[in-house]
Amino acid sequence: MLDGNGPLDTASIGEQVTERLRNEIISGRLAPGSRLMLDQYKALWNISITPLRDAAKRLEADGLVHIYPRRGIFVAEIDRNALMEVFQLRIALEPLVTELATPHAPEAEVEAMTEAYIAAGRPAPEEERQARLQEVDEVIHDFVLAHCPNQRLARIMATLRDSVAWCRNAVIEKVPNAFDPSLEEHVAICKAMRARDAEGAAAAMRDHLIATRDRTLKAMEGRA
Numbered sequence: 001m002l003d004g005n006g007p008l009d010t011a012s013i014g015e016q017v018t019e020r021l022r023n024e025i026i027s028g029r030l031a032p033g034s035r036l037m038l039d040q041y042k043a044l045w046n047i048s049i050t051p052l053r054d055a056a057k058r059l060e061a062d063g064l065v066h067i068y069p070r071r072g073i074f075v076a077e078i079d080r081n082a083l084m085e086v087f088q089l090r091i092a093l094e095p096l097v098t099e100l101a102t103p104h105a106p107e108a109e110v111e112a113m114t115e116a117y118i119a120a121g122r123p124a125p126e127e128e129r130q131a132r133l134q135e136v137d138e139v140i141h142d143f144v145l146a147h148c149p150n151q152r153l154a155r156i157m158a159t160l161r162d163s164v165a166w167c168r169n170a171v172i173e174k175v176p177n178a179f180d181p182s183l184e185e186h187v188a189i190c191k192a193m194r195a196r197d198a199e200g201a202a203a204a205m206r207d208h209l210i211a212t213r214d215r216t217l218k219a220m221e222g223r224a
Helices: 012-026 038-045 050-063 080-099 107-120 126-136 139-146 152-157 160-172 180-194 198-220
Strands: 065-068 072-075
Touching: 012 050, 012 065, 012 072, 038 126, 050 065, 080 139, 080 152, 080 160, 080 180, 107 126, 107 139, 107 180, 107 198, 126 152, 126 180, 139 180, 180 198
Parallel strands: none
Antiparallel strands: 065 072
């Protein structure tokens, strides 16, 4: 990940500016609904305003910002509709990614991943345990994507990762012990993959995504 305050390589300044602004949004440093002040980044990164404006247009195309003439540029809000759209795509595609990846995933790596999830859930001081669970939370999702033999499908899924991370980071602080409910679901996916049960792994991934969607919506709506 690019350092937000480091020097820019002028050979690829447009891409770097876009990536840095994207990271500012996805990480939550720029909150949903906040104004994107290009002049501040112009001064911070010692660049002209042009690549910043171009980056804002790219981010608008990705749905991360809204550009309003004479009003300014604002980070997009993560509302119920945006969240539902992301999960509809994930629920439709990621189980298939998992099914296709299962026969190709190296056995030793699946075994190690399963053990990592189990170890993360072992008793420990709560802060330490939550940190371990957060560390492994996305491992299974990255793993199936890496071993999916359908490269077109993998590329489509990869384009969703920023939206997934953005939604996740925006709501995670509202959910106490947010990573606990996913642990058992992740282990179920791992065990199905370890058994080379492609259909079972796909079903477990689908169940996990549906449950995650429901928990996230519940958190966004402030329901207990």
